[in-house]
Amino acid sequence: MEQLNSSISADSRQVIADALYQGVSETTITTMLAQNFHWNVTGMAFGPLHSMFQEIYEDHFEAQDDLAERMKAIGAYVDGNLSAMVKQSKISECDGQMSDQDMIKVMVQAQEALASTLAGAGDVAANHGDKLTEDLCIERGLKHEKFAWMLRAHLS
Secondary structure, three states: OOOOOOOOOHHHHHHHHHHHHHHHHHHHHHHHHHHHHHHHOOOOOHHHHHHHHHHHHHHHHHHHHHHHHHHHHOOOOOOOOHHHHHHHOOOOOOOOOOOHHHHHHHHHHHHHHHHHHHHHHHHHHHHOOOHHHHHHHHHHHHHHHHHHHHHHHOOO
């Protein structure tokens, strides 16, 4: 942990960074999941789903950077190895060889998992007095809940 002039203790910063890394890992895996679905979606809803999956992976690519940069701002190391993120993530990779409806279901589950992970990370940050990380996690959690809602609308 880097030496910082911060009101948040080094121990607290490590706990917050660990919670953030869970979010980075799951965001990274979901980014690739969305890109995989973007490449492989077929069916009557190809156009809107192709576009939505692209919107998701572009959003998530930026989000993983925001989360990782917050880790750096509080003095933590970010393991950028994909293998480490796959091991850490509660969201699994997927081969993309499935129906458009199954892709939507998998992506809804991933978005809901991300929202939950980031809500938890926000709680960790709040418990350690880090309002800035808490705010970032709330903002990202809301975004993932919105993506889940938009995807669920395709299943109705």
